[in-house]
Each structure stands twice: as structure tokens, then as C-alpha cells.
Amino acid sequence: MAKYTLFGGAYSTYVRTVRMLMQEKGLDYELVPVNILTGEGQSEAHLRRHPFGKIPALEVDGVTLFETAAIVELLEAHQPTPARFPEDPVERARMRQWMNVIDNYLYPDVVGTLVWQRVVNPRMDQPCDEQAVRDGMPVVRKHFGLLNAALENAKWLAGDTISVADFYLAPIMAYVAMTPEAERLLADHPQVARWWEAFQQRESFIQTPFDGS
Incomplete structure (x- = not known):
């Protein structure tokens, strides 16, 4: 073993x-x-x-x-089972696409602005920069719009099969959910809200909480 x-x-x-x-x-x-x-x-x-x-x-x-x-x-x-890399080549390509989007664009913009100011700074006894949040929200909303569009006709980010891409996004969403902006973001992006509600029910998510969450 x-x-x-x-x-x-x-x-x-x-x-x-x-x-x-x-x-x-x-x-x-x-x-x-x-x-x-x-x-x-x-x-x-x-x-x-x-x-x-x-x-x-x-x-x-x-x-x-x-x-x-x-x-x-x-x-x-x-451990190939349960598979979290889709067998379908298009779904696998979409999985890698969203992994790269999250790495290169979504994480820096969403965690680097909204989450950092609203969640990380207070935990480190630092003030929240409200202007940085205001300046960063348009690009945060852009990312949510792209996610919402991707989920319009699919259960998960890569398609109808859950994949690593969803496991990339979920921890970021868990931090976004701690911010006062989350309610409006999810209300304005119902497919993201539907995805988030479903993912939160997974035992692997429940059993791996953040420190202090």
C-alpha cells in the first residue's frame, strides 16, 4: 500500500x-x-x-x-476508480481547459482580490481595502458569467461527468461564499448556484473543511 x-x-x-x-x-x-x-x-x-x-x-x-x-x-x-478524469475526449479537454482557466485567470482575480480582502486580511488582522474590492468586482462577475454559461447545458464544468475541474473550483467557491458579495453573485448566476448547491453535498467536501471554517 x-x-x-x-x-x-x-x-x-x-x-x-x-x-x-x-x-x-x-x-x-x-x-x-x-x-x-x-x-x-x-x-x-x-x-x-x-x-x-x-x-x-x-x-x-x-x-x-x-x-x-x-x-x-x-x-x-x-487509483483509477472512481474516475475523475472523463473518458470522453471532449469532456477531458474541457476539464483541462477549466483547470487552466482557474489556475491562470480565475484564481488570481477572485482569490487575489475578493477573497483576499474579505477573508484573508481579516484573519491576519489586516484591514479590508474596500476600494480594491470595488475595483475587482467587475472581473469577478465576468468569471461568474463564464462559469454560468458553461453550466447552462451541463451538470458539471466539463459536461455531465464530474471531473477534477469541479474539484479545482469548489474550494474557491467555499471562500467566496464567506463574503458578503456571494449572495448577489449566486443570485445573478443561477447555474453556478445550482452547481454549488450540488457540490456541497459531496462527502469529500464535507470531510475536508478549511482551517477555521
Whole structure:
């Protein structure tokens, strides 16, 4: 039996993505805390696991991997059932499309503005920059509009089969839901609201709460 050691913090959206997928696949793992917000990511030990000092990193059977996309690829190979990479080539391509959108656009814009100001700063005893929130909301709404359109004719982001893309988005949505802007965002984007309601019922989501949530 492979021994999985996951390095990161339970506050991290990407760490939660990996934890949820491990839960879905019934894989046992040890979570070793690494708080990059306090500089622990720059320790010599962690930089050997992740040369950019980020999280998560995974050690299994003498192999060390960093970056969530690489980690979930290995998990899918180690435990193919239940599949979280769609068999249909179009759905699989859409899964990767949304993974990249979340990595490169949605996460920086939504977490980097709305979530950071409304959730992270208060937890670090820092003030919320209301002007930054106001300036950032148009692009946040743009992302929600794109998600809503993608979900108009599909149950999940990649299609009718749940995929890794949904597990990328859900932890971000969990933080957005903690903001006062969430109610209006979900009311204005009913397909996102429907998706979010369905995802929250998953046992893997319930069993992997954020620190302090």
C-alpha cells in the first residue's frame, strides 16, 4: 500500500482539491502542515519538495511531486476508480481547459482580490481595502458569467461527468461564499448556484473543511 504524505495547509484551496480527490478515491494520507503565509514555504526542507515554496507537494513511494495538476494526474493513475478524469475526449479537454482557466485567470482575480480582502486580511488582522474590492468586482462577475454559461447545458464544468475541474473550483467557491458579495453573485448566476448547491453535498467536501471554517 502506497504511503501518501501531503505537504500544505488546510486553509489552501489547492491542498483542499487534492484532499477531496484522495477522499473520493479512498486513499489514506498524512497531511503535514506547511504555512506559506508565515514563511514556512521558504524553509530549506520545503524548498527541496517545492522549489517555488508553494503548496501542495506530495511524497509517495520515494517520488516527490509539486503542482496540483501533476499530483492529481498521479492520483488518477494510482487509483483509477472512481474516475475523475472523463473518458470522453471532449469532456477531458474541457476539464483541462477549466483547470487552466482557474489556475491562470480565475484564481488570481477572485482569490487575489475578493477573497483576499474579505477573508484573508481579516484573519491576519489586516484591514479590508474596500476600494480594491470595488475595483475587482467587475472581473469577478465576468468569471461568474463564464462559469454560468458553461453550466447552462451541463451538470458539471466539463459536461455531465464530474471531473477534477469541479474539484479545482469548489474550494474557491467555499471562500467566496464567506463574503458578503456571494449572495448577489449566486443570485445573478443561477447555474453556478445550482452547481454549488450540488457540490456541497459531496462527502469529500464535507470531510475536508478549511482551517477555521
